[in-house]
Amino acid sequence: MITITAYQSTGPKDLFQHVNLKDCSTEESETIEIDRSQLFQEIDGFGASFTDSSAYLIDQVLSPQDKEGLMTQLFHREKGIGLSVIRNPMGASDYARSLYSYDDQPAGQSDVELKDFSIDHDRESILPLTKWAIDINPDISVFASPWSPPAWMKTTDTMNGGKLKEEYYESYGNYFVKFIQAYEQAGVPISAVTPQNEPLYMPLHYPSMEFLAHEEARFIKDYLKPAFLRQGISTKIIAYDHNWDRIDYAFDVLDEASESIDGIAWHWYGGRPISQSRVHHEYPQIDTHFTEGSGGEWIPAFEPAFSNLMRTGIDVMRNYAKSFVLWNMALDEHNGPTVPGFGKSTCRGIVTINQETKKLDYTLDYYGLAHFSKWVKKGAKRIGSTTNQFVKNVAFLNTDGTVVSVLFNDSHVPQSIRLKLDGQIIKQLIIPEKGAMTLVIESKGVE
Incomplete structure (x- = not known):
């Protein structure tokens, strides 16, 4: 079972707010893949x-x-x-x-x-x-x-x-x-x-x-x-x-x-x-x-x-x-x-x-x-993640197993994202224009 907690910033009066993600996608959805097997620097x-x-x-x-x-x-x-x-x-x-x-x-x-x-x-x-x-x-x-x-x-x-x-x-x-x-x-x-x-x-x-x-x-x-x-x-x-x-x-x-x-x-x-x-x-x-x-x-x-x-x-x-x-x-x-x-x-x-x-x-x-x-x-490691021309992304693996993905939509229109973790689609979401989002991904009973 995978749970995702999201925090979003979209403007000066909406900064780092907890949001409930809804599944939403379009045919134009871009895919961002997070790969826990690719380990980089320790944080x-x-x-x-x-x-x-x-x-x-x-x-x-x-x-x-x-x-x-x-x-x-x-x-x-x-x-x-x-x-x-x-x-x-x-x-x-x-x-x-x-x-x-x-x-x-x-x-x-x-x-x-x-x-x-x-x-x-x-x-x-x-x-x-x-x-x-x-x-x-x-x-x-x-x-x-x-x-x-x-x-x-x-x-x-x-x-x-x-x-x-x-x-x-x-x-x-x-x-x-x-x-x-x-x-x-x-x-x-x-x-x-x-x-x-x-x-x-x-x-x-x-x-x-x-x-x-x-x-x-x-x-x-x-x-x-x-x-x-x-x-x-x-x-x-x-x-x-x-x-x-x-x-x-x-x-x-x-x-x-x-x-x-x-x-x-x-x-x-x-x-x-x-x-x-x-x-x-x-x-x-x-x-x-x-x-x-x-x-x-x-x-x-x-x-x-x-x-x-x-x-x-x-x-x-x-x-x-x-x-x-x-x-x-x-x-x-x-x-x-x-x-x-x-x-x-x-x-x-x-x-x-x-x-x-x-x-x-x-x-x-x-x-x-x-x-x-x-x-x-502290002690987390950056892990593999893909980006596209509109949505910047970096992902980390904490020592407790949680995955954290920081995303930023650097375009002036909302972007539909299909999020994959180790090859599995775990969420489809929309990031508002010029919006930042942090996703905390917890896997329970799933390797």
């Missing part, structure tokens, strides 16, 4: 980031009742959408209230031995919220990425722009060690780190650093990985952490240091997700992660923005990603706070928290993530 999960700004808004602006409700909605596996990956900046990013690292020094001074290293800044809101999320959902993996090393390590003597000085490669490797150890002691294990967020983009209005492929490869191979081995640290090292359009960086860093690298991380601000598969096929032992994609005012809400999230999310997972992580967990009514001097922000958070009214709103990104995260559990 770590879906999530977003507790940036300094996000953590501040959730922890210090929301009322205690709203804060508890939001944390439940974000991370609880039954009462919420069960997010299971958190990617936190190591120090300030563009979405922080100030410029800071974990070892700031007065101008002209350095701290090669990192005697002043401290994660005290994160103890205010970032660490408590991350620990709370893990308490709610013990399956959570925490990733960490720096936007910049401490200013004294850099050619510019500032966190904005510049490069890492050669003489501080060893200190920077130890900086990661101290961060991982401090977070571990605070009750937050770090599953993976990247050496640098967006290493090929060096804006001067927020923390950044250029880290070319041969430089990152050398840092990982000769400094970061050896520092981890000396301290018995098992945290994974994920390289690149930038857009699909510079596949050459991923290949270059792997060609030089693949034995010291566990994965490649991708962002969606340029190129196409097929880059993930191209690297995977050359280096199948290297994990694929999608670690940042933000919605924003550059794609009008609702339909174009929601459609972009759903079609891209499906493509990301079909191209071997173990994770799908959006950007800020929360932003305010002005798409901030941002670091001083940033200028106008156009990004959108998973939720919006109005600093004046204290009102909490769940954005389309929350509901788009829900289509994946609510039912695809």
